[in-house]
Amino acid sequence: MQGMIHHHAQAVEMVALIAARSTDVVLRSLGERIDVSQRDEIAMMQQWLHQHGQEAPDPLPHIGMDMGGHTMPAMPGMLTAAQMTALKAARGRAFDRLFLEGMIQHHEGALEMVRVLFATTGAAQSTAIFRFASDVDADQRAEIARMRAMLATLSPK
Amino acid sequence: MPPVSSSRATRTVALALSVFVVAARAFAQGASTTDPRATLKAGWKDAGEASWNLQVVSSTWKPEAMYDAKNLGNFSFMNSDLAFAGKHVFQGNFNGFQIWDASDLKHLKLTTLYPCPGGQGDLSVWGNLLFMSVEETRGRVDCASGGVKDTVSAERFRGIRIFDITDIEHPKVITQVQTCRGSHTHTLVEDPKDKGVVYIYVQGTSVVRSPSEMAGCSGAMPDKDPNTSLFRIEIIRVPLAHPAEAKIVNAPRIFADSAGAIAGLWKGGEHGAGTQATARTDQCHDITVYPAIGLAAGACSGNGIILDIKDPANPQRIAEVMDPNFAYWHSANFSNDGSKVLFTDEWGGGVAPRCRASDKLTWGADAIFTLQDRALALSGYYKLPVAQTNTENCVAHNGAIIPVPGRDIMVQGWYQGGVSVFDFTDPAHVQEIAYFDRGPLNADTLHIGGSWSAYWHNGYIWSSEIARGLDILELTPSALLTANEIAAAQLVQHDVNNPQNQMQNTWPAQPVVARAYLDQLVRGHGLDAARATAIGAALDAAEAASGAARQGAYAALAKALVADEKGAADPARVKALAEVVGAMAK
Structure with missing residues (x-):
């Protein structure tokens, strides 16, 4: 859960880059949706951790500052500091492409985390975690399919 | 002001006017923030209450085994759906089920408390049989708590449990039918040609289990595995004389296209910029059958579908529809004459606040379609017309028709948005005519609660409250619904009522x-x-x-x-x- 919060926070950080770098209305709309869903899920994870007496990271206030990713543990699919730097430097179609590629990589990492969760002895034995993981799985699969389709419509590099 | 051509000026004025009209309409149609329901005091048993044209007959609080006193919003103890038979009300819970004796509506008696964790615990009843949905990986064959630690285990149960309730205080497990995706909900369907059997449609919506645990299960997409456990429902045949022999007899590919591709409906995603992102159609959340007209309405993640169920073991899809405002097709109700189908959109999954003043009234709403010549046509929307707080999970959820002759009236649970009664006779102008609501469970944090389902049954409204218990409500006469109309509705009595199995209402000549x-x-x-x-x-x-x-x-x-x-x-x-x-x- 604590790891997944940082994982989600990176998606929010990526979405925050769209406004100044892309004019694509469909991408902007996708970004808004990812922002809302990831923030909702972060809040849900924080609440769950509080209820279980554990520390809940709150990375969102720091978004916009240069986090660089170097203090966080590596999690499946998370963009490296170099990838984030490249994304921040890109503009227009180049940005759109890097964003979609990066977010697909990011979401596939979340799917991997869910797969590992369900394959871990003793995990997902409360409704809250079971539901959350099932929802992440369904939502992010759908968004990956959507982003792949969007990527296919971008002209080649 | 620079000179402009007259046509451009006209366009500018027209544009300004249209913006004004749209803005005015958005304002007029926005969820009310001044309604008494918008500002109720938070609390559990002491939350503020507001009602209009409805009065509370009784509120029965959860028995101890069915809530977590340290965390009232604990998902593992949510109350879920209702079923009715004789004097008994059957109430599901993610931790088991409760059977209430409702002989005295003001003082319900707990006949049976049956802990048996696994969620969602939706129930149907038929004769001496009780059917229960089990979804989660913590469900155990022996109903014990503690879950199943191993990822592959013979102790795990996900599917439909079948109980004998001849001795209603001591339900006995007759058999348990395992399914690959578990059972999020199910629907009991009778066979018009054979009174000796019933069918159970199993709606699995969550993770597919390992083939090592149950042979043949596969969570792969159809291009990788044509025998995937996705993109189907399961149908269990229950021979009533030998219910222990209940088993899966079909897993129809009801989303197939005309070329036979089993993933034939909505692929998932947005419908264009600014529209809702709709889930992929690989499951049904709910199927409401209406045996009297031989049809079922399936709310199937990315689409609403109509099935011909005259042969209930082999349902055939005859129509489908999608809607760019829907996130997740959740449940369905027919009007009594079968000419309209109301589908609900569970935007946010029921765990998020989606009735805030900023949320669109066409998102997380009911969409009403007219059904004619095997085609569905969108005719209107209805959403709880009042704003709820950030700490109230709220979206369209389960409801049922109130049998007022001559009108299409429905009662519906909106989670912590409460219970709303509305008239959809004219689907383009749906009107709320009664409500009941409580304040949030907690003013600072969203704890899951509210009305899971609100159904009319034999003269009263029964609302399964997720975190609190069971509310019984009574309609009171108003200009919008007279004493005669209420009394006429109360004449319609059914001994057994499984709400996803819709019964035709007829009125005696009185x-x-x-x-x-x-x-x-x-x-x-x-x-x-x-x-x-x-x-x-x-x-x-x-x-x-x-x-x-x-x-x-x-x-x-x-x-x-x-x-x-x-x-x-x-x-x-x-x-x-x-x-x-x-x-x-x-």
Whole structure:
């Protein structure tokens, strides 16, 4: 859960880059949706951790500052500091492409985390975690399919 | 001001006007923030309450095993769906089920408390059989708590449990039918040709289990595995004389396209910029069957579908529809005459606040379609018209038709948005006519709660409260719904009621049914006012008479009413009134 919060926070950080770098209305709309869903899920994870007496990271206030990713543990699919730097430097179609590629990589990492969760002895034995993981799985699969389709419509590099 | 061509000026004005109109409409149609429901005091048993045209008959709090005192919003102890049989109400819970004796509506008695974790715990009842949905990986064959630690285990149960409730205080497991995706919900379907069997449609929506645990299970996409456990429902056949022999007899590919591709419906995603992102159609959340008309309405993640169920073991899809405002097609209800289908959108999954003032009234709402010639056409939306707080999970959820003759009225649970009763006779102008709501469970944090489902059953509204218990509500007369209309609805009685198995409502030929139609003619100006008054007097006179004089009075009135049809503003309603009065003459 604590790891997944940082994982989600990176998606929010990526979405925050769209406004100044892309004019694509469909991408902007996708970004808004990812922002809302990831923030909702972060809040849900924080609440769950509080209820279980554990520390809940709150990375969102720091978004916009240069986090660089170097203090966080590596999690499946998370963009490296170099990838984030490249994304921040890109503009227009180049940005759109890097964003979609990066977010697909990011979401596939979340799917991997869910797969590992369900394959871990003793995990997902409360409704809250079971539901959350099932929802992440369904939502992010759908968004990956959507982003792949969007990527296919971008002209080649 | 720079000169502009007149056409451009016209366009500018027109644009400004249209922006104004859209803005004004958005304002007028926005969820109300001044309604009493918007600002109720938070609390568990002491939350603020608001009601309008509804009164609370009783509120029965959860028994101890069914909540977590340290965390009232603990998902593992949510109350879920309801079923009814005789004097008993069956209430599911993610931790098992409860059976209430409702002989005294003001003082329900807990007949049976049956802990058996696994969620969602949706129930159906048929004769001495009770069916229960089990979804989660923590579900155990032996109903014990503690979950199943191993990722592959013979101890795990996900599917449909079947109990014998002959001794209702001591349900006995007869058999348990395992399924690949578990059972999020299920629907009981009778066979019109064979009274000796019932079918259970199993709606699995979550993770597919390992083939090592259950042979043949596969979570792969169809291009990788044509035998995937996704993109289907399972159908269990239950021979009533030998329920232990219940087993899966079919797993129909009800989303297939004409070329046979099993992933034939919505692929998931947005419908263009600014639209909702709709889930992929690889599951049904709910299927509501209506055996009397041989159809079912499936709310199937990315689409609404209509199934022909005359052969219930082999449902055939005959129509499908999608909607760019829907995130997740969740549940369905037919109007009593089968001409309309109301689908709900569970945007946010039921765990998020989606009735805030900033949320669109077409998102997380009901969409009403007319069903004609095997095609669905969008006719209108309804969403709880009042803003709820950030700490109230709120979105369209489960409801049922209230059998008021001559009108399409439904009661529906909106989680912590409470219970709303509305008229959708004219789907383009849906009107709320009653409500009941409580404040949030907690003012600072969202704890899951509210009305999971609100159903009409035998004269009352029954609302399964996720975190609190079971509320029984009674409609009170108003200008929007008269005492006669309520009394007519109360005449419709069903001994058994499994809410996703819709029953056709018919009304006995009684004076109050005629008076309900007459009240509607007066309210809607469907008939000349003086004539309506005279008809009321004629009904009074007939009721005051007895024997042959009464029959004669009804016969004369029926004859006169047939003549009234011509020239009436609402001839269909006058005809319905004439038929009831005519039937009373016999």
